[in-house]
Amino acid sequence: MVMMSLDRLVGSLKSKLRSLKPKRPDYDKIEKSESMRVEIRSRKARKLIEETLKVADSPKSKSYAF
Known part of the structure; x- marks a missing residue:
């Protein structure tokens, strides 16, 4: 009974x-x-280029030849 009134409240x-x-x-x-x-x-392309350059310039990253 108490649970029903609590649920309603x-x-x-x-x-x-x-x-x-x-x-x-x-x-x-x-x-x-x-x-x-x-x-x-063009914004998406610039962002992708920026991220790619950041990874390529990072000394810790492995670069892959495509």
């Missing part, structure tokens, strides 16, 4: 807390333009 507290959370506004999804896609690809 916890459930009601959870629902009250959920209702107190601020609602996030709904935004329209922005379609990516071609220039945005190019910029994203």
Whole structure:
């Protein structure tokens, strides 16, 4: 009997807390333009090059011939 009332109390507290959370506004999804896609690809490429150079310049790393 006590467990059922405790479960009910916890459930009601959870629902009250959920209702107190601020609602996030709904935004329209922005379609990516071609220039945005190019910029994203170039950032990823720069990051990959940077990581590769960091590993290659590290004295502890083993370099592999491809």
